[in-house]
Amino acid sequence: xxxxxxxxxxxxxxxxxxxxxxxxxxxxxxxxxxxxxxxxxxxxxxxxxxxxxxxxxxxxxxxxxxxxxxxxxxxxxxxxxxxxxxxxxxxxxxxxxxxxxxxxxxxxxxxxxxxxxxxxxxxxxxxxxxxxxxxxxxxxxxxxxxxxxxxxxxxxxxxxxxxxxxxxxxxxxxxxxxxxxxxxxxxxxxxxxxxxxxxxxxxxxxxxxxxxxxxxxxxxxxxxxxxxxxxxxxxxxxxxxxxxxxxxxxxxxxxxxxxxxxxxxxxxxxxxxxxxxxxxxxxxxxxxxxxxxxxxxxxxxxxxxxxxxxxxxxxxxx
Ligand SMILES: Cc1cc2nc3c(=O)[nH]c(=O)nc-3n(C[C@H](O)[C@H](O)[C@H](O)COP(=O)(O)OP(=O)(O)OC[C@H]3O[C@@H](n4cnc5c(N)ncnc54)[C@H](O)[C@@H]3O)c2cc1C
Numbered sequence: 001x002x003x004x005x006x007x008x009x010x011x012x013x014x015x016x017x018x019x020x021x022x023x024x025x026x027x028x029x030x031x032x033x034x035x036x037x038x039x040x041x042x043x044x045x046x047x048x049x050x051x052x053x054x055x056x057x058x059x060x061x062x063x064x065x066x067x068x069x070x071x072x073x074x075x076x077x078x079x080x081x082x083x084x085x086x087x088x089x090x091x092x093x094x095x096x097x098x099x100x101x102x103x104x105x106x107x108x109x110x111x112x113x114x115x116x117x118x119x120x121x122x123x124x125x126x127x128x129x130x131x132x133x134x135x136x137x138x139x140x141x142x143x144x145x146x147x148x149x150x151x152x153x154x155x156x157x158x159x160x161x162x163x164x165x166x167x168x169x170x171x172x173x174x175x176x177x178x179x180x181x182x183x184x185x186x187x188x189x190x191x192x193x194x195x196x197x198x199x200x201x202x203x204x205x206x207x208x209x210x211x212x213x214x215x216x217x218x219x220x221x222x223x224x225x226x227x228x229x230x231x232x233x234x235x236x237x238x239x240x241x242x243x244x245x246x247x248x249x250x251x252x253x254x255x256x257x258x259x260x261x262x263x264x265x266x267x268x269x270x271x272x273x274x275x276x277x278x279x280x281x282x283x284x285x286x287x288x289x290x291x292x293x294x295x296x297x298x299x300x301x302x303x304x305x306x307x308x309x310x311x312x313x314x315x316x317x318x
Pocket of ligand 1: 131245265266283284301302
């Protein structure tokens, strides 16, 4: 029986995947199954979010890795035979998806930004190629089709508590040859720019590290966070890597993005496409960022930014 599966470790990611899972399942009347860790909430939330069936995975022991669930999920997939499995394109999700695809001897399309079903049933997946300059369409001749989707690509569906569905549990995973011997927290900046409502992006047009303070001032006034281009984090080490926006960094989806001294190369613009309003301050009127921007100011950021700060202070009374 064809059907759509979604698998995610985190509730919010599972809810996002349910949105696209539902979209692909409803037109052909097949079931959406959410495979999620058993966190004691009994899965009602996933049924309200669009799942017809929730399959709960037993919690893993402290020394077990995510891989321990692989044989259980692969065996279930062989039995249920879904035609599509969606996972979140997090570091762990992508790793897991590749292992699952290998076990099921099928293909995997990573970082899909859109998916649709053709009339003949073929699932077409879209992903960015050539550093974001082109969109590639991918189909997979083997079954099931497996795809990973970057977080925040789809909004979670509004909860419908009237929906009905089935909830069941899978058996605990068998002993795994992989043992987790230590867990270390990755050093991160305290801000999460992927969730920010406004992002002020510092580009190479900024001359000194201490000048980032003017971007911070602007960010505080608009209730946002500071992000940066790759040269600022990777080459100059002025800001941590997790604030780098773009192809090799994070994707942001704020209501407002302001680029200060950002040229707007495609690898950066790829990470800001989801922003509702893009503003740019650049002294070069031919800078590519102006092609992506809704509002552009041609000028020196050292003249323009203090003026923006002053106007916002007047407007907000701060
Ligand atoms: C495989 C690959 C992956 C990449 N991934 C990423 C990524 O994820 N994110 C990313 O950002 N980049 C990425 N890059 C790098 C990317 O190609 C660009 O080099 C980078 O985005 C440029 O950063 P920038 O705009 O800060 O610097 P620059 O390109 O040097 O631009 C600086 C801009 O500031 C302007 N300027 C200078 N002084 C002032 C001033 N006083 N006032 C106003 N404007 C001023 C200039 O006119 C210029 O347009 C990647 C590259 C590759 C090859």
